Amino acid sequence: xxxxxxxxxxxxxxxxxxxGAALPVLYPYSGxxxxxxxxxxxxxxxxxxxxxxxxxxxxxxxxxxxxxRVLLRAAAIIRERxxxxxxxxxxxxxxxxxxxxxxxxxxxxxxxxxxxxxxATLTGQMIPLGQDWAYTRREPLGVxxxxxxxxxxxxxxxxxxxxALVMGNAMVFKPSEETPLGAxxxxxxxxxxxxxxxxxxxxxxxxxxxAALTTDPNIAKxxxxxxxxxxxxxxxxxxxxxxxxxxxxxxKSPLIVFDDANLEHAVSAAVxxxxxxxxxxxxxxxxxxxxxxxxxxxxxxxxERLRHVKIGDPxxxxxxxxxxxxxxxxxxxxxxxxxxxAAGAQILCGGPGEGAFIPPTVFVDATDDMTxxxxxxxxxxxxxxxxxxxxxxxxRANATGFGLAAGVFTQDLTRAHRVAAGLEAGTCWxxxxxxxxxxxxxxxxKMSGIGRENSAAAIEHYSQVKSVYVGMGGVEAPY
Ligand SMILES: NC(=O)C1=CN([C@@H]2O[C@H](COP(=O)(O)OP(=O)(O)OC[C@H]3O[C@@H](n4cnc5c(N)ncnc54)[C@H](O)[C@@H]3O)[C@@H](O)[C@H]2O)C=CC1
Numbered sequence: 241x242x243x244x245x246x247x248x249x250x251x252x253x254x255x256x257x258x259x260g261a262a263l264p265v266l267y268p269y270s271g272x273x274x275x276x277x278x279x280x281x282x283x284x285x286x287x288x289x290x291x292x293x294x295x296x297x298x299x300x301x302x303x304x305x306x307x308x309r310v311l312l313r314a315a316a317i318i319r320e321r322x323x324x325x326x327x328x329x330x331x332x333x334x335x336x337x338x339x340x341x342x343x344x345x346x347x348x349x350x351x352x353x354x355x356x357x358x359x360a361t362l363t364g365q366m367i368p369l370g371q372d373w374a375y376t377r378r379e380p381l382g383v384x385x386x387x388x389x390x391x392x393x394x395x396x397x398x399x400x401x402x403x404a405l406v407m408g409n410a411m412v413f414k415p416s417e418e419t420p421l422g423a424x425x426x427x428x429x430x431x432x433x434x435x436x437x438x439x440x441x442x443x444x445x446x447x448x449x450x451a452a453l454t455t456d457p458n459i460a461k462x463x464x465x466x467x468x469x470x471x472x473x474x475x476x477x478x479x480x481x482x483x484x485x486x487x488x489x490x491x492k493s494p495l496i497v498f499d500d501a502n503l504e505h506a507v508s509a510a511v512x513x514x515x516x517x518x519x520x521x522x523x524x525x526x527x528x529x530x531x532x533x534x535x536x537x538x539x540x541x542x543x544e545r546l547r548h549v550k551i552g553d554p555x556x557x558x559x560x561x562x563x564x565x566x567x568x569x570x571x572x573x574x575x576x577x578x579x580x581x582a583a584g585a586q587i588l589c590g591g592p593g594e595g596a597f598i599p600p601t602v603f604v605d606a607t608d609d610m611t612x613x614x615x616x617x618x619x620x621x622x623x624x625x626x627x628x629x630x631x632x633x634x635x636r637a638n639a640t641g642f643g644l645a646a647g648v649f650t651q652d653l654t655r656a657h658r659v660a661a662g663l664e665a666g667t668c669w670x671x672x673x674x675x676x677x678x679x680x681x682x683x684x685x686k687m688s689g690i691g692r693e694n695s696a697a698a699i700e701h702y703s704q705v706k707s708v709y710v711g712m713g714g715v716e717a718p719y
Pocket of ligand 1 (some may be wrong): 445447533
C-alpha cells in the first residue's frame with residue numbers, strides 16, 4: 241500500500257521536502273511502511289513561520305464573509321472526497337473504515353462549515369459613553385501554531401484551522417509524527433478552496449519540531465491536542481513569549497450509572513465511551529461507576545455484548561475494532577493491563593491480546609487507588625467501580641487531577657442535573673456519551689486543559705479585543 245504524498249511539508253502553497261530526520265509512516269494494521277517522510281529542519285520551521293506572518297495581513301484584510309466562503313468550499317470538497325480521505329485516515333491511524341467514513345473528516349467538514357457560516361457574525365461592540373463612545377474590534381492574533389495528537393488527526397487539524405482561519409489568522413500546523421498524512425490533504429483542499437498560499441502550512445516532525453514551533457518569535461498562539469505532560473511543557477514554553485494557548489489534554493473521565501438507568505442504553509454508552517477508536521479517545525469514560533443495584537446486570541450484559549465485537553482488518557467495512565496506533569502504544573496499554581492484574585483487579589473480558597490488537601478489556605473489583613483507575617491508559621481498557629450513593633460517587637468521580645469529561649445515566653431528572661452540576665469536568669453528558677457536536681464548546685478543566693474548541697467560544701481563543709475610545713468633544717488639560 242502506498243500513501244506517499246508529493247512531499248513531506250506544505251509551505252507557502254506548495255509541497256516542500258523536509259530537511260530533517262526521516263519519518264516513516266506505518267500502517268498500524270500490518271506495520272507496512274506506507275509513506276516515507278522527512279521532518280522539517282529548525283530553519284524550515286522558522287522559514288515557514290515567516291511565510292505565514294507575511295501571508296496573514298492580506299487574508300485578515302478580506303471581508304469576513306469572503307473568508308467564510310473559502311471554509312465552506314473546503315467543507316464541500318471534503319464531503320465530495322470523503323471516501324478517499326477516510327481510506328487515507330484509516331491507513332494513517334488504523335481506525336476501522338466504518339468509523340473514519342462517518343466520524344473523522346465529516347467532523348472536520350462540520351467545523352469548517354460552522355465557522356465559515358459564523359464569519360459574518362464576528363463583530364465587535366458599540367459602547368455609549370454619554371457624548372463620547374467606544375467600540376471594540378475583534379482582531380486576529382497573527383500566526384497560530386496547531387500541534388496535533390494521533391487519534392483524530394484530520395479532525396484535530398480542522399477543529400484548529402477553522403476558527404483560526406475564519407478570524408483572519410494564519411496557521412502553521414504540526415500533526416503528530418504517528419499520523420502525518422491527513423493535515424497535508426487539508427492544506428491542499430484549503431488551497432483549492434481559495435485560501436491564499438502561506439495562510440495554512442504544515443510542518444512535520446516529532447516533539448522537538450513542535451517545541452521549535454512553540455517558541456518561534458512569529459507565533460502568537462499555540463493550540464495543542466496531546467497528553468498532560470506535553471501540555472505542561474508547551475504551556476510553559478508558550479508563557480515565555482506571553483503567547484496565547486489552547487490546551488486540549490488527556491482525561492480519566494467518570495461515567496456514572498445509577499440503579500434506575502436504562503440498562504441497555506447505559507451499556508451502549510459504556511461500550512462507545514471505552515472502545516470506539518480502540519479506546520484512543522481523550523474524553524473516554526474509563527472509570528465506570530456502577531451503583532450496587534445495577535452492577536451485576538450491567539456487567540453481565542456488557543460481557544455478553546462484547547462477545548460479538550468484530551476485530552480485524554480496519555479496511556473491511558464489517559470491522560468494528562481495529563489495531564492500536566503503534567507498537568509502542570500497545571506496549572504501554574499492555575503494561576497497564578498487567579499492572580491492574582498485579583494490583584488485584586479482575587479481568588471480566590478481553591486481556592492483553594496479540595500484536596497490534598488489544599480486545600475490549602473490562603476490569604472489575606478495581607479500587608480508586610489503583611493505577612488503572614488513576615492514570616489515563618488511552619486504549620480499550622474500562623475500569624468498573626462499585627458505589628452506593630450519590631454524594632459518595634460525585635466525591636470519588638472528582639478525586640482526580642483530570643477534568644475533561646463526565647457522564648451520568650439516570651432516569652431521575654433532578655438528580656441528573658444535580659450530578660452534572662457537581663462534576664468537575666469541561667463536558668458532561670446526561671444519558672449519552674462522547675457526542676461532541678461543533679455547536680457545543682469542548683475542552684477541559686483542571687489538568688485536562690485550558691480554552692475551548694468548537695462553538696462560538698472557540699472564536700475568543702483565536703482573537704483579541706481592541707478597544708477604541710472615540711472623543712467627540714474637546715480635550716481640556718488642567719495646566
Ligand atoms: N482533549 C482533547 O481534545 C484530546 C486529547 N488527547 C490526548 O492526547 C494524548 C495522546 O496523544 P499523543 O499524540 O500521544 O500525545 P503527545 O502529548 O505525546 O503528543 C501530542 C503532540 O505534541 C507534540 N509534542 C511532543 N512534545 C512536544 C514539545 N515539547 N513541544 C511541542 N510539541 C510537542 C507531539 O509531536 C504531538 O504532535 C492523550 O493524553 C489524549 O488524552 C487526544 C485527543 C483529543
